Each structure stands twice: as structure tokens, then as C-alpha cells.
Amino acid sequence: MSANAENVSTGAGRPQTTNREELIAAAISLVGPHRSLSTLSLREVARAAGIAPNSFYRHFRDTDEMAAAVIDEAGTAIRHIVKEARQRISPQRSMVVTSMEVFMEQLGADDGLLPLFLREGTAGSEAYKRAVEAQLQFFEQELTGELLRVQSALKNTLYEPELAARAITRLVFAMGTTALDTPPESHPQLITDTVKMIRMIIAGAQKLAV
Amino acid sequence: MSANAENVSTGAGRPQTTNREELIAAAISLVGPHRSLSTLSLREVARAAGIAPNSFYRHFRDTDEMAAAVIDEAGTAIRHIVKEARQRISPQRSMVVTSMEVFMEQLGADDGLLPLFLREGTAGSEAYKRAVEAQLQFFEQELTGELLRVQSALKNTLYEPELAARAITRLVFAMGTTALDTPPESHPQLITDTVKMIRMIIAGAQKLAV
């Protein structure tokens, strides 16, 4: 996906003054928190990146290929964020609350990668949706493991832990999508609400296991 | 919203051979289960309805106004479906299972109104999203009432019933959106999974109430 991402000089040729990364950045800044990638025009992206429209073809076959690269980048970035978030989790702080905080933090982050990701999972072409779905399943697996670890430490068992993880993941993403369209003042309330919902799911999975 | 919906003859004039309803129907058939209303062009809709492009203006100010009418219609239709579904609920059949069945039935229905509704709630303009959000809150209220009724009959109490209703609603819509992009063979599995998730939420709300 990123064979051409580095400014490699293999042999000869005029060096790139614009590269794929810059076009991707231009695309991300253009879509902002509310537009969909599929509404971007080639000329618009080229304009934002400061190149002639036809120069776009030096980097991508078409806008679909660029959109795939953008989603790829967003997925990578989000995986990295999740990894980082896991290191914030400590015995003192609830995993659920910490994760939600990180999630909402990222919703408002300047790079806008999480909003982009949430959006393309529901709008966007088949290919985008598949990319997002793959990431979601990755999160679900991680969360399943995390749930089992915590619960077994507490000597609890869970009913269908994969389903519980799936419910939590989908719910959080749904609430996150809602948050995109509500003012930031309402976000703390949204977080506490979502945390309560997650607690219901976990409590229910415990209860049904008995 | 539907002042001109009937073929009223007030005074005089050439009678309509095409009306708003036909344009709305054309729009619905064009978007199908996967396209978004916002990608429809005026000319495309006019073509599908068999009128000249400029005739479109006899019925709607622009495509946005038509889209609003489409969502309005979808909302009305879905409210009607919900009402009908409630009559299928009996002491013998679980409310949760019955509702999910109706929901999935509508996902595959020919008119495609529910898919349209799910889609515009996440894609689509601000105005569409507000329309969908309003319907969602309506569902949540209904479900809260339903939950309280059933649980009090069972001598149970619930922790934050509104939140439980909200979690269930959002989860069902999220799973429904997923179902739109998966083959029908996988739908039975999706239904049983979603039913289990709903049971977790209800069980959790019961447990946390103690």
C-alpha cells in the first residue's frame, strides 16, 4: 500500500516535490469532520495540494485508490492510539472509563482520523466499508481478550464474551458517530451515558453466565 | 410538508400527470439499498420519473427539499411498521425477538425505506441526520415505556431504563447497518446475536438496579 511512500531515489529522475503523503494530508484536511471521502474530486485534492490536476495521476491511479490509502492510514493511526491507550490503563483506573476518554479525545483531535473512520464505515464505497469492518473486528478481538483477562482476575465468568465485546464496540462507535454531530459541551454527558451502557452489558454478561 | 401531495384541483390549471409522490418513488428506487440521497442528481430523478429536467421545479424547490420529503415519508412508514409490530407482540412471544424479526424483515423489504433511513442517519446532510435522530429518540421513548411495563409486570426494577432503551436502540440500528452489507444468509445469525446482546443489556440493567 505504501511502496511509493518514501522519497526513494532508485536510479534517476526528477525528485518528487509532492508525494502521496501530501495528497493524503490534503484529502484529510478537505473532508474535515463531516464530509465523506467519496465526495472529493480529483481536481479539488490537486488544488489543495498545490499541483496541477493531471499531476494527481503521478501518485494515484484514481481517487478511489487515494481514498483506500487514506483509510489505510486512518486505520494504522487508530491502531496506534489504541495501543497507547492500553498503556494508560492501570489497576487504579477503570479500563472502560479510560478507553472511553481516549476515544472521545480522538473524536475531537485535529487530525480527524477517527471521525473519518466512523464516517466511511457507514457512508463510502464497499471497499471503504470492508476496510473499516476489518478494523472493527480487530478491536472486538482485542476487547474480548481484555474482558476475559479482567473478569478472570475477578473470578468472574462471562456469557458469550465475544458477543459482549462486539456489543460494546458497536455501541461505542454508534455513540461516537452521534457525538460527531453534537456540540462538545454534551460530550461529558455522552461519555458517562456510554460508560453506564457498557457496564450494563458487562453486568448482563456476568449475570447470564450463572 | 405534503401540501401539494394530493391531486387537488383548486380553481383551474392543467392537471398534474406526475406528482411529488412519483418523484419520491423514483428517488427511492434510484438510491436502492446502498446509495445515499445526496448523490442523486436532479436530472437523474427527472429522467427516472419520465419528465423533463426543468419540470422537476414544478414539484420541489431543489433536490434537498425532495430529500427531506423522502426522509419524512420513510419516517412515517417506519412509525407505521413499528405500530403494527407492537400488535404482533403477545405473552407467548418475546417482545425482543418479535421486534428484531420485524426489523430484519423491513431491512429486506422491497420499498427499502428502512435501509434508506439507516443510511441517511450517518451519511447525508445535517438536515437529514436531524430528521433521523428525531425518529430514533421517538423509538427510544417507546422502548423505555415498553421495558418498564414488562419489567414491572415481572416485579423487576431497572437501572436507568432510558439508557438501557437507548443502548438497545443504537445497538439494533448499528447491527442493522452492518446487516445491509452482509449476505442474507448471515442474517439469522445476526438476529440471534443481537437478541443475545439485548438480553445482556436488560439483564445488566436489572442487576445494576439491585
Next chain:
DNA sequence: TGTACATCAGTGAACGCGCGTTCACTGATGTAC
């Protein structure tokens, strides 16, 4: 009953616009000799 008229859905032609895409070209670079 007959006629003039207002109403109004629908029309064909035309407009300017942004779009994706193509073409032949430029010119800076690293490499081979």
C-alpha cells in the same frame, strides 16, 4: 350552450461550470561512460 380567460404542469433549447482524462511537452536529476 358558447366563448374568453386564468391557471399551471410540462417542454426544448441554451447557458456556464466543474469535472475526469488525454496529450505532448518541460526540465531537474542521477548515472554511465
Next chain:
DNA sequence: TGTACATCAGTGAACGCGCGTTCACTGATGTAC
């Protein structure tokens, strides 16, 4: 060190297309007289 050359990102001009929108027009109808 100098020169010829292959490479390749970037360019300006041009294309045909579908779009939203406007204009002046048509013609079927119900109503007033």
C-alpha cells in the same frame, strides 16, 4: 572532470460530459360570463 542520456514529477491546453438553472413557450383544463 565533462558530456550524453534515461528517468520521471510536474505542466498547460484541450476534450467531451453531466450537471443545475433560466428562458420563453405550449396546451389542457376549470371557471366566469
